[in-house]
Amino acid sequence: MEKFVSEQPAIVVSSVSKSYTTGKTVVKALDNISFEVERGSLFGLIGPDGAGKTTLFRILTSLLLFDKGQAMVDGFDVIADYKTIRKRIGYMPGRFSLYTDLTVQENLQFFASIFETTIEENYDLIKAIYAQIEPFKDRRAGKLSGGMKQKLALSCALIHRPSVLFLDEPTTGVDAVSRKEFWDMLKTLKQEGITILVSTPYMDEANLCDKVALIQAGTILGINTPENITEQFPKTIYRVRNDNMHALLQEAKQWAFTEQVYPFGEYHHVVIRHGVAEPVFPAEVEAGKIHPGIEDVFIDLMRDHEQ
Amino acid sequence: MKQFYHFIIKEFYHIFRDRKTLLILLGMPMAQIVIFGFALSNEVKNAHITIVNQSNGAASMKLVQKIESSKYFETYNQTTQTSDIEKMFRKGTIKVALVIPPDFDKTILAQNSSRLQIISDATDPNVATTLTAYLSIIVADFQKELNQPNSIPYTINVETRMMYNPQLKGAYNFVPGVMAMVLLLVCTLMTSLTVVREKELGNMEILLASPVNPLIIILAKAVPYLLLSIINIITILLLSYFVLEVPINGSLALLFAVSILFILVSLALGLLISSVTDTQKAAMFISLIVMLLPTVMFSGFIFPIENMPLPLRVISNIIPAKWYFIIVKSVMIKGLGFSLIWKEVLILTGMMLFFFTMAIKKFKIRLS
Numbered sequence: 001m002e003k004f005v006s007e008q009p010a011i012v013v014s015s016v017s018k019s020y021t022t023g024k025t026v027v028k029a030l031d032n033i034s035f036e037v038e039r040g041s042l043f044g045l046i047g048p049d050g051a052g053k054t055t056l057f058r059i060l061t062s063l064l065l066f067d068k069g070q071a072m073v074d075g076f077d078v079i080a081d082y083k084t085i086r087k088r089i090g091y092m093p094g095r096f097s098l099y100t101d102l103t104v105q106e107n108l109q110f111f112a113s114i115f116e117t118t119i120e121e122n123y124d125l126i127k128a129i130y131a132q133i134e135p136f137k138d139r140r141a142g143k144l145s146g147g148m149k150q151k152l153a154l155s156c157a158l159i160h161r162p163s164v165l166f167l168d169e170p171t172t173g174v175d176a177v178s179r180k181e182f183w184d185m186l187k188t189l190k191q192e193g194i195t196i197l198v199s200t201p202y203m204d205e206a207n208l209c210d211k212v213a214l215i216q217a218g219t220i221l222g223i224n225t226p227e228n229i230t231e232q233f234p235k236t237i238y239r240v241r242n243d244n245m246h247a248l249l250q251e252a253k254q255w256a257f258t259e260q261v262y263p264f265g266e267y268h269h270v271v272i273r274h275g276v277a278e279p280v281f282p283a284e285v286e287a288g289k290i291h292p293g294i295e296d297v298f299i300d301l302m303r304d305h306e307q
Numbered sequence: 308m309k310q311f312y313h314f315i316i317k318e319f320y321h322i323f324r325d326r327k328t329l330l331i332l333l334g335m336p337m338a339q340i341v342i343f344g345f346a347l348s349n350e351v352k353n354a355h356i357t358i359v360n361q362s363n364g365a366a367s368m369k370l371v372q373k374i375e376s377s378k379y380f381e382t383y384n385q386t387t388q389t390s391d392i393e394k395m396f397r398k399g400t401i402k403v404a405l406v407i408p409p410d411f412d413k414t415i416l417a418q419n420s421s422r423l424q425i426i427s428d429a430t431d432p433n434v435a436t437t438l439t440a441y442l443s444i445i446v447a448d449f450q451k452e453l454n455q456p457n458s459i460p461y462t463i464n465v466e467t468r469m470m471y472n473p474q475l476k477g478a479y480n481f482v483p484g485v486m487a488m489v490l491l492l493v494c495t496l497m498t499s500l501t502v503v504r505e506k507e508l509g510n511m512e513i514l515l516a517s518p519v520n521p522l523i524i525i526l527a528k529a530v531p532y533l534l535l536s537i538i539n540i541i542t543i544l545l546l547s548y549f550v551l552e553v554p555i556n557g558s559l560a561l562l563f564a565v566s567i568l569f570i571l572v573s574l575a576l577g578l579l580i581s582s583v584t585d586t587q588k589a590a591m592f593i594s595l596i597v598m599l600l601p602t603v604m605f606s607g608f609i610f611p612i613e614n615m616p617l618p619l620r621v622i623s624n625i626i627p628a629k630w631y632f633i634i635v636k637s638v639m640i641k642g643l644g645f646s647l648i649w650k651e652v653l654i655l656t657g658m659m660l661f662f663f664t665m666a667i668k669k670f671k672i673r674l675s
Contacts, residue, residue: 061516063674082672083518091516097509101324102317113313114519156513 008075010164010195011037011060016069018055029055030066031218037197037211042190044209045199046298052218053199054094057168060197061091074163087115090162092153094169094199100142104133104152107141108159115160125192126155129185147178154185158194165189167198171205183208203295214298221301226294233292235259235300238279239267240287248285255279262299269296310519314527321501322531332497336489336539340546343481351437355383355401357392364412370449374405379441396428403427403438415453471556471640478551483635484608486543486566487628490536491573491602496594498532498577503590512674521670528581529574536570537563556642565638565648568655569631575662576627582669602628630654 018030029052037043045053058064060073062082071078074088098107108130112119123130133148133155141152150170157165167186171179183205186196190210198209206212207226214221214229222229242248249268252261257276261268269290272279281287322329358371375382383401384391392404406424415421425442429435472479502525505511514524540563547553555562576598584590603609605623612623623629630651637643637651645652 058674063512063515065673086516087518089516091513093509093512095509097513099317099321099510100508102320106317106320110313110317111513111517114310114514114517116310116518 008039009036010039010041010074011035011043011197012070012072013056013060014070016056016059016066016071018052018059018064018066028218030059032069033215033218033220034069035213035220035223037195039195040190040193041210042186042196042198042208044206044212045197045215046201046203046206046212046294047199047215048201050217051215053215054168056215057091057093057166057197057199061089061166062086087160088163090157090160090165090194092157092165092167092170094172096149096153098141098149098153098156101140103138103140104144105137107152108155111156112159117160119159122159122161125161125189126158128188129158130155132181146174147181150174150178150182151185154182158189162194164195164197167196169199169201171200171202179205203293203298206294212294214294214301216298216302216305219305221298221305229294229297230292233297233300235274235292236272236276237290237292237296238270238272238281238287239264239290240270240281240285241267242285251282255281260300260303264295271296271300311523311527314519314523315530318501318527318531322535328497332493332535333538333542335492336485336543337546339485339489340482340543340551343485344478344547344551351379351434351441353381354379354403354434354438356380356438356442357384357386357395357401357404358382359386359389359392359404359406361387361389361409362407362411362413366412366415366453367407370407370446373449374442374445377441377445379438392426396426399428401428402434403442405442476551476553478547478553479640480636481608482543482547482551482553483632483639484606486540486635487569487606487608487631488599488602489539489543490566490570490631491598491628493536493539494532494570494573495577495580495598496591498528498574499580499584499590499594500587501532502528502578502581503584503587506585507587515672515674521672522667525578525582525666525670529578532574532577533567533570536573537567540566540570553639555639557638558644561645562635562638565631565634565652565655568652568659569627569634572627572631572655572659572662575659575666578666579662579669582666582671601626605629606632608632627655627658630658 013036014034016030016033017028019026019028021027033052033056045056047053055064059066059071060078062073062078062085065079073085076084076088078085099110102110108119112121129151133144133151136144136148141149144152154167154170157167171182174182179202186198186208190196200206209226211223211225212229213223224232240248240252245263245268249261249263252258252268252270255270257273257279258270259273260271263269270279270287279287356374358374360367360371371382374380380403384395386392389406392401392406395401395404404426406426408422408424411421411423423446425439427435427439469475505514544555544562548555577594580590580593580598584593601622605612605619605626606628607623608628612620612629615623634648634651634655637648
């Protein structure tokens with residue numbers, strides 16, 4: 001298949017809005033969303049459940065109409081040119097959507113045939129992934145473990161060598177080892193020139209993307225590289241700890257220099273109010289300055305957004 | 308074409324791996340033929356009768372013997388008291404009673420005229436009518452025998468002939484009905500469920516995001532059920548021919564051709580239902596309540612359409628099974644050829660095309 005070297009971004013979303021009507025209430029799933037994904041890059045959509053990630057995926061895979069705006073994938077309009085788009089994309093929905101009563105091999109064979117290709121033709125692309133589940137190729141897909149299911153689903157989504165790959169929460173419900181393996185595979189695919197849009201509720205996975213968009217309640221809070229997102233974060237964060245974490249959380253809220261405090265693993269993170277140079281913590285509190293992570297940025301952006 | 312082939316293979320995997328459903332699909336026609344053939348028969352055989360013979364003469368004894376030897380009746384609880392009859396009716400031990408009055412033998416010889424009384428339990432009007440008619444025939448027969456030695460100047464001999472079904476077997480009527488019902492269940496219900504299941508399980512989401520043509524998705528779903536239904540027709544015909552002794556008077560090829568046409572109508576209907584529903588529950592509800600019930604009611608196989616009020620007779624015209632039922636009866640029982648059923652065939656063809664076009668038109672190329 002031809003390689004696309006055009007300058008045009010792989011995905012262009014401009015001012016897309018989409019609302020659902022359930023009964024009499026109108027729910028805004030996406031509110032004026034705009035972003036671009038460069039060709040051959042790994043773009044992450046980070047956000048909690050219900051942020052609108054799946055809706056966005058369905059719009060970009062031509063499965064859902066939207067109210068306003070325009071969306072282009074691989075240079076084609078997702079509504080007008082939906083037939084062309086469906087030939088060029090690979091899509092792995094958030095829910096395991098292969099046939100559970102078909103074996104691993106039969107599933108792959110079937111998806112190869114509906115994309116009018118064969119397993120052999122693109123075997124080199126999926127080899128690294130498929131080789132891991134090939135020993136179980138006669139096992140029914142429904143009997144695979146979560147990690148193996150995801151590998152099979154990825155193989156099926158890749159079998160026709162798509163130019164853009166959409167992965168909706170591919171690592172949700174998958175163990176830590178399989179998650180890491182999965183992301184390693186995505187890096188390999190990127191080297192093949194495939195543009196990947198991936199969504200995840202896990203903040204730690206954001207660091208593995210070229211660029212991330214933080215999405216919350218149907219709006220994008222910020223788009224940048226993971227490094228820039230944390231580096232450009234203008235606020236100082238300290239982590240604090242003592243013997244009574246619950247009381248500490250209440251206490252920290254009262255400190256003069258505290259802008260915001262929230263539990264974070266074994267520590268509480270305290271965002272320092274603007275203008276405070278060196279906060280002085282009570283003696284019994286163990287405190288230390290840290291580099292903000294994506295999660296800290298996200299929590300801060302969310303708070304700003306809500307206000 | 309290769310796409311289509313792999314799609315069909317996939318559908319067969321689904322069907323063959325769901326052993327229980329497959330067993331039901333193939334076993335259902337057999338069960339229905341057996342149930343309708345032996346259990347739900349509306350033919351009257353060995354009905355319990357009480358003969359209250361108060362006369363006990365030569366003639367009356369002869370009549371009693373004649374009734375006892377008939378296969379339709381079985382005498383039960385002989386009595387000479389007419390007052391016992393109502394008790395027996397109340398207990399439900401008898402269906403019909405014949406009262407021979409004390410002066411029967413005397414009057415029949417002396418005055419050339421006599422009287423009998425038939426009392427029947429009309430809680431089931433059909434059975435009561437049938438039994439009364441049977442008894443009257445036996446009495447008339449008996450009268451004829453009595454008259455033989457001395458002929459009467461004027462007699463009218465009515466000769467009745469039951470065309471196509473001389474033994475008045477119920478099977479002649481219900482075999483075509485069961486065929487219509489089974490085909491509708493297998494084709495309409497199962498196809499609508501199998502398509503909607505893919506929507507429910509999310510498989511459709513990937514299929515829609517692929518370049519595969521909706522026509523292929525729809526047709527591939529129908530092909531395996533077409534084959535299963537042909538197997539079912541063969542089972543039904545074999546069982547009805549060899550077990551229920553229903554003859555196939557017309558052309559077997561024609562019977563098969565029209566059955567396949569009806570299968571296609573049912574499949575198209577199933578696909579249409581699947582195109583407009585999103586859950587298996589809804590598809591099942593529509594298939595069973597909206598399709599199966601009218602089929603049983605309006606096809607004419609249980610309730611005669613001729614007896615229905617005009618609005619219902621008009622409604623019955625949109626039920627595909629009605630036309631199939633007419634065709635199968637004509638071809639299988641009456642042995643008619645195509646020239647006499649072309650109108651019904653044309654109607655079914657029209658319905659098939661309509662349902663199929665609608666199914667494709669209504670097929671959603673996107674989610675929701």
